[in-house]
Structures are given as structure tokens and as C-alpha cells.
Amino acid sequence: MTMATTFMLGGVAFESRLLVGTGKFSSREVMVEAIRASGASLVTVALRRFNVGRESDDLLGPLQKLGVTVVPNTSGARNAMEAVRAAMLGRELSGSRFVKVEIHPNPHHLMPDPLETYEACKALAKEGFAVLPYMPADPVLAKRLEDVGCAAVMPLGSAIGTGHGLATAEMLRLILEDSQVPVIVDAGLRAPSEAAAALEMGCGAVLVNSAIAAAGDPVAMAAAFAAAVKAGYAARQAGLMTRRHAAVATSPLTSFLNTGNG
């Protein structure tokens, strides 16, 4: 690991800029293999999928064995109070100070609630968590969340599970312009090329779940995302050629100004 590629998050250096989610896999074995293939150092898991009493139904155990940094998430919470409670329990059970705040009161489209997310993040940052909020791609909210001490902001690329990619690209650009914490695109990615595009734009990392778990071959897709994230980050570091918006005429259009007498 060199400093040039290290991903700093919550005061910790991570090797990978690909974070992965753990829901939706066909088995825990495939999940573990896909995480390995992704090279992810940070892995998020819903507190509601912790099943301490039944090893075969538990998602926390296999992740701890894998040695990745577990990021419990509060999926299922519909308000700040529930999210804070879930975060506390997640920290107690996992021993991780990272928490991904997910508050989506509508269980169908799973869009994050900006008001409740803000309140939960404020409280959890005070409690010493490294807070990673799943949020709408809203540049003002991103700064508000940064101000209350979030370790990163995680705007959505598009709705969870839809695979519509970086539909929020214009807003992401505004968020990236002003953000002083890492911007991690969370949700909506379908193809590794979209992950590469997010890194090329300047995002610190991406979080992928459905695109890997629902792929024809999740393990191979995890490896493809890992390669794309590396490529996207390398491209960003290399300095992308400026995209030209102005037309350049092959013959100068203003030459007439130089030929006159006046």
C-alpha cells in the first residue's frame, strides 16, 4: 500500500476504494467469495441480518472471520431515534466504530430521509462513531452532514437496486466540488464502468451490493468492479484530459481583424 492509493476514512487508511454490501447473495459462501474477489476492506451489513443465535443465518460472523472492517448499517430504521439505537447495538455486537446510517422510511423505494438522517448523524458523531450517511445527492445536505462530523458522505447514484447508474451525476459534481470529506457513491450502480466513472469524477470510493450479488457470476463481477475502481482512481490521479466545450475552428475566425487598416 502506498500513500498515493490509500483511502483515508474516519482516520483509518484502507487499501481498497470499493466498499461492498452483503444483502441479496445466494449464500454466505458466495458472499464471502465475492468479498474476497472484490478486495474490499470495508463491508457493510444490516443489523437486522445479525443473527447471533443461529450461526447458519448470521451475516456478521463470516465477515469477522474474513478480517474485513465491518460497517453495520441501520437499514430498517424509519427515524433518527431508531437509527441511533440500531447503531449502538451494531457497535456493541460488531466492535466496529464505523456505522452506515440508512434511514429509508418508505420500505419500497428505499429513498433516504434527509431530515432524520441529519439528526441521527449529528447524534452518532457526538457518540464517537465514524458516521457514513446514505443520503440523497443533495449538495447542501452533504455540507450539513460534513459540518456535524460525518466521516464521509454517501450520496446515491440512483435508487437502490435499480441499476440506473450515476443518474445524479450533476448533483454529485456539485457535492464533489465543495466536499472536504470523502464522497462515496452508494446505490444504483450496475456496471463496473459506472464505478470507474465515479472515481474519475473524484469520488473517494463506491459502495456496491446489488450489482455484484444479482450478477450472473457475483464473484467474477466483484473482481470486475475491483479492477474498474482501480482504473477509475488511476485515471483520476493521472489527470484526465480536459473535456473541451468550446469549438476550435480549423481556420482562425478572427483573422480578418488583423488584416484591416484601422
Added chain:
Amino acid sequence: MKPSPGLVDRSEVSEADVEAALDARDPSERDLCVLLSPAAERFLERMAGRAAMLTRAHFGRTVSLYVPLYLSDYCSGGCVYCGFAADRKQARHRLEADQIVAEMDAVRAMGFEEILLLTGERTPMADYGYLRGAVREAAARFAAVTVEAFPMTTEEYRGLAEAGCVGVTLYQETYDPERYAQLHRWGPKRDYAGRLEAPERVLAGGMRQVGLGALLGISDPVPDALCLYRHVKHLGRRYWQAGITVSFPRVCAQPGGYTPAFPVSERYLAQIIFAFRICLPDVPLVLSTREGARFRDGIAGIGISKMSAGSRTTVGGYRVHSESPDGQFHVNDPRGVEEVCAALRTKGLEPVFKNWDRTYRG
């Protein structure tokens, strides 16, 4: 309820209509009608393909499992089609407090973390207080507790939520008021509107989830399916935080002798499930053990995202009276939980027992 003007006459649906519905970005209720029409039968494989894709995108390669627990088969209802109707001459049972605990411990030992508590229509033997007590016991043992019982007041639902209940399942049975009146011969269940509005009271009472359904076989399934779809949409608009699930109970010949007046074939049941998945892509679709193992294994993950398993539909069926033969309905998938899980895994689907946490109970 008759289909509204502008909706299709199912006999006039063309193949082009079906193609368009299958290709629609956001299928409408008109598309639902098209997909339920005879013309769509020939497109069953393509419907399955789209349904499978959507189920995988929204629910992943997982199937959530729950278990029903019948608390009581006392019933004041006169439902023509039901094994528990008040005029059936059968011994009635109710689980007493210690038996409730014994049954819950038995299903806990099977691995379940979501339990559905059932009673018949309201009777003095199984009233609100009794049910609330059972919810409390369940909440102490399970991550998620839901109830399928009689319609209640908003305050009663609030009380159940406070006791730890996360959701209520309540089927309208049929949305056709005339047919409803014929099938529900006496008792409080004759109140069609009171039942129809109960899911709103569930949500007004602070419950997170409500499960809807029409009992397939007792009435024309197409208008019922359309009304069910509208019911889902209506609740979603009125209660934006509501988790709505849809079940597909198909009534078969019952111990009391009921023969379905509008029999629904297995193929048509699959068509209905695919049509709902296509038109309601993010709504959990639920299937019980009314259906057989082959059908359940086949449709898991294609349209269905949640199932019961290892079910007994008799009161005390898990431990207390495990020899009792007559349940509310005949269990057509008698396999044990492990066998169901093994079949799901063979299909590349992960059975999920715990998909909720009591920390969200408030």
C-alpha cells in the same frame, strides 16, 4: 367491483398489447389487466423472465421465511369456504398461556425469527386481550411478530403495535361486494366496508406493515386482482411509510366440502404472481404452504420473495396437539423447514430467517 371505463376487456386483448405491457417502463393498472388476460398465457415464459429479473434486483437471491402459529380456531364467522367456520361441527381449541409458550418455543427451535399469529373472527374465547397477550409473548422471543386475525379499531391496532406487533395481514377475500355477501353468511365479517378499511386502521395505528390478498377461487380473479392492486396503490399514497405485502392464497376443496366456484389453475396462479411482480416490482410477494412443494420451489425467487415453511394450520400443531388433523386449510407442502431450505439453496436462493430486529420496535 367492475373494471373502470378505459380498462381493457380481457377477451379483446391482443398479442401486441401483451408485448407493450411486457416492455413498459412503469407498467400501469391497464398493463396488469393485459398481463392477466388469456392473450398473456402464451407469454408466460417471458413474464417469468421479467418477474425473475425484478425479483432479483429488488430482493436479491434471498427468500425470507416465516412461520404461522394458530392460537385459536374458535370463530364467529360463517365463511362458506373456511375449515374454521362457526357451523363446522368440530372440536374447538384455544392455546392457553403455557401452551402458547410451548408452541412458540417449538417454532423458535426450528430457527424462525418471524412469526405470524392467527385466530378466527372475534369471539369471547379469542378476543383482543387474548391476542394482545400472545403478541407480548411472541415479542419476547422473535425478531418480528405479525398478526392475522379479525378487523380491529385503530386504537386496538395501536395497542398491538405497542405490544410488539410489526404488521397485520388481512385479506379482503373478495373485493366484489355481492359475492362477498354471498360467501360471508353471518357474523361481524359480513361488514364488507369495515374489513376493507381495516388496513388503513392498521397503518393509522402505527403498524409498519400490512399484508393484503384476495382468496383466489371464490370469485372472478381478474377484477379481484385489479382491486387488490388499487388497494396497494391507495395505501401507498395515503401512508407513505407503509410496508405493503401481497399474498396469493388459493382456496382448494375444504374439509367442510367447499368447491371453488372460480377455480384457479396452477398456471394461472403463476401468471397472476408474475403480473403482480411486473406491476409492483418492489412489493414483497408472499406464498404459503397452501401450494405444493414443486410449485413453491419453482416460483421462489421468480416472483415470490417471502414464504412460510414447516407450517401447521392446526391449533397447537407444533407441539401441543401435533396429531390434530383438520387445519384451516390443507398443507400441500408438508416438508420440514430444513428440506424447504435445502430446496431453495439448490435453486441458488438463500433462505433468510432473520430480516428484522427488535431494536426497531420502539
